[in-house]
Amino acid sequence: MKRSFTDQLNRNIEINFPPKRIISLVPSQTELLFDLGLDKEIVGLTKFCIHPIEKFAERTKVGGTKKLNIDLIRSLKPDLIIGNKEENEQKQIEMLMAEFSVWMSDIYTLEDAKKTILHIGELVDRQPEAAYLNHLINAGFNDLQTLALQQGIDKKVAYLIWKDPYMLAGRNTFIDDILALNGLQNVIKQSRYPELELEALVDLKPDLIFLSSEPYPFKQKHLEEIRTLIPDAKVMLVDGEMFSWYGSRLVKAVQYLFQLQKELL
Incomplete structure (x- = not known):
């Protein structure tokens, strides 16, 4: 048919x-x-x-x-x-x-991602399964937002996705939306994925610097290099899948982000 x-x-x-x-x-x-x-x-x-x-x-x-x-x-x-x-x-x-x-x-936001899950569910004749995934994602992210507000999480963050040159997640990205839902304010005002020298990042005074596991696989040595240059920021390695995968991985991302919020308190 x-x-x-x-x-x-x-x-x-x-x-x-x-x-x-x-x-x-x-x-x-x-x-x-x-x-x-x-x-x-x-x-x-x-x-x-x-x-x-x-x-x-x-x-x-x-x-x-x-x-x-x-x-x-x-x-x-x-x-x-x-x-x-x-x-x-x-x-x-x-x-x-x-x-x-x-x-x-x-896809640019969590709402976009939930619509995509429903659309793909319809496309492949799996509407009930898609609706159930969205139910889990809705419940989890509502709780994450509530917790972020209750705990007063309000920190400035830079999210690095690439090295040589350094590239960061900016506005109008899925990552930016996930950060905001967890009480984190992106210090990058440019859209999409701008290049930025680390010296310029110092001037933005981030409280947190997240080094993503993908698409560039940041490691402990990169964390130590950046921490030396920007000692006032808390530098962390984070799981890129939990911030940028916009399908059913969002169900698993909820528990990861709950744990991350605890680490930020």
């Missing part, structure tokens, strides 16, 4: 419903598909789609999120490809759109 859907770029796509051969091009959305109860329908994913690891090992890898193997994707004959505007490279996505049904997400 053919059904039409509108993606988050406001494009109409038509798919064989429910889809039987799905390729996911984004790690957080791949994990969501498995958590919605799909299994054999997922025929391809990227080399970064590592959760759940046992499913990752069994599936065809179609390249990286920004460097896809288009010929391999063609050989898998997908009836649905699911990507994301920020994560995937526009030219490659447009090539795929010319040949396949491609549904794209576009």
Whole structure:
């Protein structure tokens, strides 16, 4: 049966419903598909789609999120490809759109993420499962916001995602929204992911500096380097998946962020 859907770029796509051969091009959305109860329908994913690891090992890898193997994707004959505007490279996505049904997400806030979970649930015929995930996410993040207010968490933070050059999460990003929901004020006023010298970061006087585990894998040695340069800030290694994965990983992120809030008191 053919059904039409509108993606988050406001494009109409038509798919064989429910889809039987799905390729996911984004790690957080791949994990969501498995958590919605799909299994054999997922025929391809990227080399970064590592959760759940046992499913990752069994599936065809179609390249990286920004460097896809288009010929391999063609050989898998997908009836649905699911990507994301920020994560995937526009030219490659447009090539795929010319040949396949491609549904794209576009996410900047927790509310966007919850809408995406519902949309993907509808797309793959898993609406009840998607609604239940959102119920858990709603309850958890409502409690996180309440706790942040009750505990008076109100700190200025810089969130580093890359080194050489240093890049930070700025405004109009999913990470910025997750920080704000936990009582943390982003010192970066620029949009998206600006480059910044550490000397300039000193002048912004952050209370906290978070070094993300992804996409750049910051380690203890980087923490010590930055702590030496900016001794007045508390420098911490944080799990990037818990701040930037906008699918079912948000359920696990709640407990992680509860623990983080305790560490900040």
